[in-house]
Amino acid sequence: MTIFKDKAKAFLNGYYYPVLIFLVTLISHTFSLELFGVAIIFTTASIGLVVCDDLKFLISPLLMFILTFSQKSVGSGKFFQKPYLIAMICFAIYFIVLFIIHFVIHKKSVNIKNFTKSKLFLGYTLLCGAFILNGALNFDGYDVKNISFALLLILSIGVVFFIFSINLNDSDKVKDYLFYVLYLVSILITLQLFLSFIGQIRIENGEIVKESIMVGWGMWNNIGGMLAMLLPIHFYFAATIKKYGILFYFSGVISFLAIVLTLSRSSLLVSCIIIVISAIACCFYGSNKKICRIITCVIFVIGVLGIIVLWDKISSILGDYLSRGFDDNGRFDIYKKGFENFLNNPVFGGGFYSVDAQEHTFAFFLPDRYHNTIIQMMGTCGIVGLLAYLFHRYQVIRLLWCKRSMFTFFASLSIFALLLTSLLDNHFFNFYPTFVYSIILSVISNTKNELSIR
Numbered sequence: 001m002t003i004f005k006d007k008a009k010a011f012l013n014g015y016y017y018p019v020l021i022f023l024v025t026l027i028s029h030t031f032s033l034e035l036f037g038v039a040i041i042f043t044t045a046s047i048g049l050v051v052c053d054d055l056k057f058l059i060s061p062l063l064m065f066i067l068t069f070s071q072k073s074v075g076s077g078k079f080f081q082k083p084y085l086i087a088m089i090c091f092a093i094y095f096i097v098l099f100i101i102h103f104v105i106h107k108k109s110v111n112i113k114n115f116t117k118s119k120l121f122l123g124y125t126l127l128c129g130a131f132i133l134n135g136a137l138n139f140d141g142y143d144v145k146n147i148s149f150a151l152l153l154i155l156s157i158g159v160v161f162f163i164f165s166i167n168l169n170d171s172d173k174v175k176d177y178l179f180y181v182l183y184l185v186s187i188l189i190t191l192q193l194f195l196s197f198i199g200q201i202r203i204e205n206g207e208i209v210k211e212s213i214m215v216g217w218g219m220w221n222n223i224g225g226m227l228a229m230l231l232p233i234h235f236y237f238a239a240t241i242k243k244y245g246i247l248f249y250f251s252g253v254i255s256f257l258a259i260v261l262t263l264s265r266s267s268l269l270v271s272c273i274i275i276v277i278s279a280i281a282c283c284f285y286g287s288n289k290k291i292c293r294i295i296t297c298v299i300f301v302i303g304v305l306g307i308i309v310l311w312d313k314i315s316s317i318l319g320d321y322l323s324r325g326f327d328d329n330g331r332f333d334i335y336k337k338g339f340e341n342f343l344n345n346p347v348f349g350g351g352f353y354s355v356d357a358q359e360h361t362f363a364f365f366l367p368d369r370y371h372n373t374i375i376q377m378m379g380t381c382g383i384v385g386l387l388a389y390l391f392h393r394y395q396v397i398r399l400l401w402c403k404r405s406m407f408t409f410f411a412s413l414s415i416f417a418l419l420l421t422s423l424l425d426n427h428f429f430n431f432y433p434t435f436v437y438s439i440i441l442s443v444i445s446n447t448k449n450e451l452s453i454r
Contacts, residue, residue: 005051012048015180018060020044022184028068029192029216037068042091049102053109054169059439060181062160066432067188071200071216103167115165118445119399123392128158130388134381135351143353149367150352156431157438164442175407178443179233182414182436186230187251189215190258193223210263217432224267225418225427227259229436231271232413235278239286240406246291249282253299266424274417278410286406331371331424338370338379349382369426373419376429393419396441403444411440 011017021041028037041061048057069079078084103110115121131150135142168174192215202209213220234252238245252275259271282292341350355368370376377385400412418437422428428437 008047009051012044012052012057015177017044017057018064018181018184021060021064022188025064025068026188026191029070030195032070032072034068034070034073038065041065041068045095046098049098050105053106055164055167056169056174056177059178060184063181063185063435063439064188066217067185067192069216071196071214074216075214099163106167109169110167112166114446115162118165119402120161120392120395120441120445123388123395124158124161126388127392128154130377130381130385133348133384135345135354136348138345138348138350138354141354142351145353145367146351152431153429153434156434160435161438161442164439165445168442168446174443175447178439179236179407179410182230182233183237183248185436186227186233186255189223189226189230190255193227193258193261208261208263213262218430220262221264221267221425222427222430222432224259224262224264224271225421225425225430226433227255227262228267228271228274228421229414229417229427229433231255231259231274231417232278232410235275235282236407236410238292239282239288239410242287245286245288246295249288249292249295252278264425266421269424270417270420273420274413277413281409334370335372335375338372338375341379342375342382345382347382348384349378349380352380355380369429371425373422373428376426399441399445403447408444411444414440 021044024037024040028034041064045058045061073079118124131153132147134150135146193213196213196215197203200212200214202212210220213223215223218226231252234248234255237248238252241248256271256275259267262268279292279296283289283296286292337356341354344350345354353367355370370379373389374386377389381388396415400408400415415437418427418433427433
């Protein structure tokens, strides 16, 4: 038994376990074998909660689990039927019990002070409190579902930060491991998108049909937003890995091209900013400055020439960008409604289910949202929510400045991408992106002060 425990712990905490989850997820998504993927992920995660003394191993299953669900299966609606909903509730209860068992068995590795002494503790607490109080004074239009959605937000934003803050040993060594997992997630999403062009995504009259860009767990904006958020990870490795770093530079360029193919305008806009900053950083910092300068210039020249020579084909395939241009797609009308909701309910907002944005969400239980984090906090949580969010944002900026390093710089770019795209979309309120956000912050929060950038 001891031999099994030691070998299981070594494997789950090593670099091969994320690769296993990556392959299982890719197979499950590609061939709509979700039950196969869920069975393996849940089984290995269950073993990990028993044998591992911290939660490092949980990063890969937590961040890849949702990516197992294909468009074929989700589109059929079967996962929203009663048997599957009951099964999901049972699995949730099962994992809560396992977490309790984990913390009981490995109580010596749990350090609550890491959370309460964190520079983000007060901001997270106030933000979660504001979520709970959403719509509190909207007596005429209050919906009890406001509480359920608030709890889901607290789970994805607050609880994730909490559990990794108190039970992630030696965070300094976890930094590269976290980015390694996030790199695999980026490659996984990119492969899912490319594979979706085989039979799933439609091309009519030489133009990609935007509405057909679906991968089960999300649509074009979700895919583009996540790839934009993960784009800096490629360039972190391009700058820090001396021998093979340049390969990560090229994978970053491929990831950028994948973002272009999502036809998500907000993601493309933000990723353009991110890739320029990342490329410049690689040219002046890290282990591959000279080669990065050469490759950056070459790619820039090839890119410009390619656009000129192939403009007819490019403009045809990406016609959605050209036809929509800078059209606001109804955003300004939605923002106006959000501001009016705020004026009608200035203290705690109208509540999450007071939003009327005529949005078609893939899950029936999700409320409409305002496609802008600031407007969302104002309209649904009022001035209390807005101030809590701004205070949390201040604490995050202060933390990133105090812990500045090469790792923190590229992690900041990842967070920056999430926040910028969330000014035009719903990413900060979509649960999954904030899993990544809060794990990154928990790792940075628990690392030693680093005031240099190589």
